[in-house]
Amino acid sequence: EIVMTQSPATLSVSPGERATLSCRASQSVSSNLAWYQQKPGQAPRLLIYGASTRATGIPARFSGSGSGTEFTLTISSLQSEDFAVYYCQQYNNWLLTFGGGTKVEIK
């Protein structure tokens, strides 16, 4: 099973600042990497798929990069509605796993 490791576990950021979240795979997943945002009491929402493609309706301040084993989600200028937990998810040969999540909190 491919293990996805997200870092940091918690990221404290001021509104308007840039946030950089990391996701590392225990072996290559090519570009089969997605990012999700989950707010308290809500279902997760797809942000990024294919490592770097924004889902429909996702603001341009969200961007994804990376391939193989190292991936990054960047939020260029944090808005109040962006404080949430973010998960990465990989797909490899009909097995899918999520990372443990990064909580982005207000500094």
Place this chain on the structure above:
Amino acid sequence: EVQLVQSGAEVKKPGESLKISCKGSGYSFTSYWIGWVRQMPGKGLEWMGIIYPGDSDTRYSPSFQGQVTISADKSISTAYLQWSSLKASDTAMYYCVRFYSGPHYFDYWGQGTLVTVSS
């Protein structure tokens, strides 16, 4: 508009059986994989398995193989997650998800079904 509407919250006792449902609408139900994701209280997301309603091909996470059964009734565009004997550790929120098999991601999520197992 694509929608996944899940059945309501359940409170069960250990050892009881349970089947929760997820009705898809706004798209061709038989053309997309549909699956389930578990979230235990205060924890992260865990993929359980997916089914292709067109031919009932089903794939399970090794962690959930043999522990649950995923099925679908394409005549009513509904997917199911079933337990034969619940444990307290099955207490969690369960999300129904549509799986886009191309870049491989979950593009639509249901509202979640909270399952509580307690004696």
